[in-house]
Amino acid sequence: MKASLKWLKDYVNITLPVRQTAEKLTMAGLESEAIEIRGGEWENIIIGQVVALEPHPNADRLQLATVNLKSEQTEQITVVCGAPNLRAGDKVAFARVGAHLIDGHSGQKVELKRVKIRGVASEGMVCSEKELGISDNYEGALILPSDVPVGIPLSDYLGDAVFDLEVTPNRPDCLSIIGIAREIAVLTGQRLELPSPQYIEEGSDIRERITVDITAPELCRRYCASLVEGVTIAPSPLWMQERLLACGMRPINNIVDITNYVMLEYGQPLHAFDCEAVSGRKIIVRRAGEGETITTIDGMRRALTPEMLVIANEKCPVAIAGVMGGADSEVGGITSTVLLESASFLPLNIRRTSASLHLGSEASFRFERGISPELTLPALQRATQLMVELAGGRAAKGIIDVYPDRVERSPITFSASQIEHILGMKVDLEEAKQVLTALGFQCKRVTPSELRVIPPYWRTDVNMVADVVEEISRIMGYDRIPVTMLSSPLPHQQPAPALDIRERLRDLMVGCGFQEIISYSMVSRERAGGIEPIHLANPMNREQEYLRTTLLPNLVASLALNQRHSISATKEENSIRIFEVGKVYLPRDKDLPYEEERLAAVLSGPRAKPSWQHQGITTTKKGYLDFFDAKGVIEEVMRQLTLEAEFKQIPLSSSSGRGDLGEFFHPGRTALVELEGERIGVVGEIHPQLADRFDLLPQTVTLFELEIEKLISYTIQDKRYRSIPRFPEIVRDIAVVVDSDIPAGRIENAIRESPLVVKVTLFDLYSGEPIAKNKKSLAFRVAYQSAERTLTNAEVDEAEQIILKQLSDEVGATLRS
Amino acid sequence: MIDRLKVIKVEAIAELGGISDLTELERWRIHYMGKKGQLTQVLRQLGDLPPEDRRIIGALANEIKRQLEDELAGFKSRIARTTVESKLEKEWIDVTLPGYPVSPGRLHPTTQALREVCSIFTSMGFQWVEGPEVEWEYYNFEALNIFKGHPAYDMWDTLWVDFYNEKGEMPMLLRTHTSPVQIRIMEKTRPPVRVIMPGKVYRYEATDATHESMFYQVEGLAVDKDITFADLKGTLYEFARRLFGEERRVRFRCDYFPFVEPGVEVSIDCLACGGVGCRLCSNTGWIEILGAGMVHPDVLRRVDYDPEVYSGFAFGMGVERISMLRYGIDDIRLFYSNDLRFLNQF
Ligand SMILES: [Zn+2]
16 A cells, blocks of 8 residues: 555644654554655755746747746746746746756656757746656646745655555555554554545435445445536546555546545545436446346456346446446546445455456455445545535535444453453553554443453454454554563473484485485476376466475486586586485375375485596496495485395386386386385386486486385384493405305395304405306405304304305305315 | 723714714714723723722713713704604695595585574474475464455465365365464364474465475464463564574564464564665565464464463464575575585585
8 A cells, every 4th residue: 555645644743754654654563665755856846936927039939937936036037938828926846957857858857957048048947747757748837736835845845755555454444544644643642633524415315316225235235325416527636646646546537536536545445427327316236147247447348147246227237346337337528427336345255256357456455355334424425525626516415325234343341461461561551541542442441450442443353352452562562562481381292203213314314425405395297206196276387286206206307407517527527416305295085195204315426526636536437326325325324223224126027016116216226125024115226218308417326215204113212232342253254156146135144144243244246257157256254253252263163164054055155266 | 091081981972973873873882882892991991990999980981981871862862853854854745735525415405494493492492393284275274364255365375286075175285384283283282382383385476586386484383371472572582583693683563464463573683784774675674584473362262272261472484584594595496496506505
């Protein structure tokens, strides 16, 4: 809502500087977003009075105007002037040399210089509206009203400061100049002076000439109307145009401008009909008929439904109630009798109508927010008065007022202790009463400690004690409320293992050298995964149409994005390890989706970043991150969480289980991650087709995704420490040759079965000469140890023999000689 | 013999001055103190002297021997030191060469900000809890006094889930704020309640430098007997100063949110201009950091808390905004586009 300072000053004496006034409003809930100074550019322009006009000696169309510039008549300047409308005695805007004016031809702002026009020196200028930037009119000089004092700066008269206030949806009363003036009055301790519209009524009574029938009282609580005859359609006076412009509305003609002016002034939308259009002299407020249409004043033909309320004559609708008038009943040049409407419509209905017609207006904006039916009458009287005063109209006797169901506001009673209970501060009831009275509440001290108040009709938002307490505190100022720390007892804290483990995982992944990313939950169908992911009804775009059921595609997309950026010297040197901890959304029948927390990661590129020491490391295949880096990370993370994951090769033939597994992973280079036989995730190399789809660099990419919640039940809550061994360990190496398709894990597990073995480390894997074809050699470093005694070589020899026998029996291993 | 001893001493010390390495030094030792050394020979002849002379000369000889041994030890350590020093000198490295790169991991700036915000509140006894991101309309709106058809409903542009119930309504949505978690917590527990509720929220909104369709909020709620507006001010004042610095000024102004009454907007004095007015603060000198208020009695009633007995406050803030203010980030879209050149900086 834009509010002109000058206009506000009609109702309240504003003594504070503009900025401080804005700050007061802001603190009390009406945030001032900007202050526009109008006329700030009118420096060196003052109000003068033409005292003499003579013809220019050398030019027919020009005159010499002598302008008086001081009220004491001590300064007069004669300038050359071309305006044909100038008369002696006119008050004008006079620009001195140095003023900045808009050039009538170029539209550019230029500085006024001392000039000679056709041989006559001219030091200054009588300005047109265009030169001042008020309008496009440059035909004649701007003639100001005769009561304007001479010698004052033009900006003092026409200039203004305009507050741009953000009015929250609960305060429709502040969508009006009077509402804002009331706030300023209360906040600065000034009196609010309201207009009291008075006008002479003439001729026969409106009620004998027009009837109003509300057939849909559920949508129209009150309908008031007046009749003004003999109006002359013309531009409205300059001051009114200025005010409308300052508040962001375009002047049209005196009648329309008056309805807009009063809407801005009171907050009550009004509508002026050309009375000729109300055939049969009957106004019916009814629901639109099925298939009915109306052409609105913007020239659009609009289809109506019975959900919509219309104002109709006996034949057809003449306006969409509260939203927009019809073209046929629009006030125009030939209008002489105006039927003025001031009504109260159901907010919800206006909102639905304007939404379904995609038709919003200043009127519908106000109706939607809820305006008290009590406001219709004063606003109507004010507009009628202005039409009589400014449009030469004669008001018919009386006013139509159809108000079927007037509701009294119920009082709110509260005590001083209730205020203290909410604010944490004692408030003197007398002070509260003063504040509320100033705001328009009727207050009564019912007991020494209790106040009973009735909110004013315009405060539709105040209905309970909490609302009243807000009124008291915001006017007194939130600054006055003390600052205390919570002193209520601390609630019991609930353990939250899922959150703990999730945050722990984030830290562990960072510890493993991964950068965390966060990506959108909304993705394209292609990236959503799953069989039937959650679909949005109104997505912003195709890329954000579904909710993800896996984190992997976003991670791969991030990898692709960052591979293209040169983080290191060349793209191929980008060592990228990224992870995301986030939710996937798994649909459930007729219920909210199951939101499951997952950890997923992707890694690709050189294992180490290039450095001056390790040059060339990136050129060997060995230096690139691969499956085993990912597996190592999972193993380490699990170990930190007291878990030991198993990695199961998935059968090469299928992507068993998870529906979309085969889409993401290389079938031969992927493992299921299990805890005690339950699958908790997958790790593997990216499927080459997926890599192609994302246009990844041709290097190994490994992905994994783990289900966080499943980890919780397997973590060991009562982890025990193991004493440091007191007896030495004996370390022996065993190298065996097996068929190349025997998994290393099987051999390692077999070695571990020996009761004396405490540690097994694979330190060499080799195939090729002199090992036979289809065979491989695996070398393990095995540590033997006892908790009870120092082992003898003989004991270790024996254990080693048993291991070898076992390996030979199980996997046909032979000792490598 | 006394003279002889004195000559040996003078000669030995003089000779020592010209020695520069350990080999020569060893030769010198043997020459004077070896088995056949000059001093040793003198000592051997002592037996031939009369007892009186033997005592005097013996004492002198031993004295000289000790002096020479001291000289020798001192000389040895000097040489050893210079040898090590010259060795160390040759072993210099160029310390201006770059350090070997480590591969650091980092938390996303939002995670960092989220943890920082939450830890301030957990230290004040608020417990970290979370709620669903896909919500029922009821929790996101009605339970919070936001009714369909009221203009306040427009304060949140909603992404709806394509799901219709038996009545043909579309009641499922992506939550537009973290406030529905307030309702879920209060439905489940009885006062005292003191929780902090971080999480993702969504808006149907065209993205630009200051708008995102997905972002994070942190919501807070404290409900009990006798919780007042003054407590709200104290808690949020404490928070603002711990997050943005002890010297920050904090402003509480009246604002409107349907689920609180009275409502508050909390601002700090502008980090960029200190309150004078600049582009960052739209010339107001203040920067809004959160919205808050006393929980609306109707909200309490809806979760079966008696507003005559219980009161409380709630607050909510955007998380990205905190990082943006702190690091001078001017485009919110940087957060979730996952460019490592951005993420690497935090
Ligand atoms: Zn600033």
